[in-house]
Amino acid sequence: MKRFNCRFLFIILIIIFSVSINFTQTKNTPPCSSLEAKQFDFWVGNWVIYWITQTGDTAYGSNNVQKILGGCVINENFSTKGAQPFNGKSYSVYNSTKKIWEQTWVDNTGAYMSFTGKFENGKMILSREVSGKNNTKILQRMVFYNITKTKFDWDWEYSKDNGKVWxxxxxxxxxxxxxx
Incomplete structure (x- = not known):
């Protein structure tokens, strides 16, 4: 009986010790400090953006992307100039509970879009589902790729066949x- 009590007491002490170490490590870990929470850091900075329009002209914009709220949120400020200026903002955060990135986009046309995604195989991919004509399901996604410290490419894609063809x-x- 004494032997059983000693073993039981020993096991309880090990459990308490393990829990207290885990709690202390969790308590002292700053928020948003995981490697996953830094996957979008490549985007932070001031960017010149260019693209080819449908008429074959080159158009330009700018994007100021910064970390805010203690480094936990990435804030994008996108703008173009010209006859019809376009301005938008996004807020991106890594959701450590769901293990995904979440982004909200708003702009001066009144658009509101919500995306989720992950960084995999050197690409950040954020997507959403929308309803098209006749209630058809359309997938939309942003793909950040060819990422270096000084440049990257960004594609806006859609799929009408549940992601088989983009x-x-x-x-x-x-x-x-x-x-x-």
């Missing part, structure tokens, strides 16, 4: 501004 809507080329 078609390109437009492609943007990001080049880091010399001031950062």
């Amino acid at each position: 078609e390109l809507n437009w492609r943007l080329h990001y080049v880091k501004h010399k001031n950062g």
Whole structure:
């Protein structure tokens, strides 16, 4: 009986010790410090953006992307100039509970879009589902790829067959501004 009590007490002490170490490590870990929460850091900076329009002209824009709220949120400020200026903002955060990235986009046309996704195989892919004509399901996604410290490409794609075939809507080329 004494032997059983000693073993039981020993097991309880090990459990308490393990839980207290885990709690201390969790308590001292800063929020948004995981490697996954840094996967979008390549996007932070001031960017010059260019793309080819449907008429074959080259169009330009800018994007200022910064970390806010203690480094937990990535804030995008996109703008174009011209006859019809286009301005938009997005907020991206890594959801450590769901193990996905979540992004909300809003712009001066009144658009609101919500995306989720992951960084895999050197690409950040964020997607959403929308209803098309006659309630057909359309998938839309953004793909960040060819990522280096000074440039990357961004595609907006859609699929009408549940992701079997993706078609390109437009492609943007990001080049880091010399001031950062």
